[in-house]
Amino acid sequence: MEGRAYAAPKGLWPRRRGKPGHDERAKTMFLIGQYDSPFVRRVAIALRLYGLAFEHRPWSTFGDADRIAPYNPLRRVPTLVLDDGEALIESTIILDYLDELVGPEKAMLPRSGADRRKHLRICAFASGLGDKTVSLLYERVLRKEQLTLWVERCQAQIGDVLKVLEAERARVATPYWLGDRIGHADIAVACVVRFTREAHPQLFDTVRYPALSAHAERCEALAPFREIVQPLAPPKG
Numbered sequence: 001m002e003g004r005a006y007a008a009p010k011g012l013w014p015r016r017r018g019k020p021g022h023d024e025r026a027k028t029m030f031l032i033g034q035y036d037s038p039f040v041r042r043v044a045i046a047l048r049l050y051g052l053a054f055e056h057r058p059w060s061t062f063g064d065a066d067r068i069a070p071y072n073p074l075r076r077v078p079t080l081v082l083d084d085g086e087a088l089i090e091s092t093i094i095l096d097y098l099d100e101l102v103g104p105e106k107a108m109l110p111r112s113g114a115d116r117r118k119h120l121r122i123c124a125f126a127s128g129l130g131d132k133t134v135s136l137l138y139e140r141v142l143r144k145e146q147l148t149l150w151v152e153r154c155q156a157q158i159g160d161v162l163k164v165l166e167a168e169r170a171r172v173a174t175p176y177w178l179g180d181r182i183g184h185a186d187i188a189v190a191c192v193v194r195f196t197r198e199a200h201p202q203l204f205d206t207v208r209y210p211a212l213s214a215h216a217e218r219c220e221a222l223a224p225f226r227e228i229v230q231p232l233a234p235p236k237g
Contacts, residue, residue: 030055032068033077035230038130038191039091040078045187046095048224050102062235095184108183115178119185122168122177126188129161130195137199141234158196158203162212165189170211175218190219198232
């Protein structure tokens with residue numbers, strides 16, 4: 001599949017409007033990467049919630065590395081290629097651009113102060129958790145003889161971050177992390193919880209992490225989460 005175009009939804013955010021005389025069909029940004037990645041999925045869901053049209057190119061970092069390389073020499077995803085050809089790499093940078101594009105009133109991140117720092121902290125934990133769960137998956141499927149020390153370290157990091165996120169989410173009574181409106185932290189946590197469950201089911205269970213489980217279920221019930229999803233397909237060693 002070469003790609004799939006996503007129009008702006010009619011739901012949570014107004015559609016981005018182009019300049020007078022601008023034909024939005026002529027060019028659109030495209031997102032590279034598969035939706036089983038929590039990082040790619042996080043960006044795609046943000047695009048949908050912001051009402052920004054994009055094309056999806058579900059290229060694999062292993063099977064399609066040569067196709068990714070011209071846009072990102074690291075051959076990593078997500079990579080977002082803008083309509084003028086500029087390529088943005090790393091989910092944090094991409095989301096910062098999207099926030100700037102939609103403006104501070106619509107951005108899914110507090111403008112400043114303690115709320116912003118708290119939100120970014122949760123995002124950082126979710127991103128780090130994603131890094132560790134991906135690393136542990138690669139260790140399992142790509143290395144014939146796993147390095148015990150590395151596996152134990154990754155498992156400890158994953159477990160400790162989940163404990164912190166569980167405790168912090170349990171203290172929040174609102175539907176989302178900072179109130180009634182979904183934010184980047186909510187999306188990041190929900191995406192990485194799903195990935196962790198699929199990649200390492202022995203490391204996550206609903207009894208041990210009830211607040212995180214409830215948070216993930218709430219997010220996964222939203223239309224963009226239901227639409228933008230892909231069962232985990234690990235690389236083959």
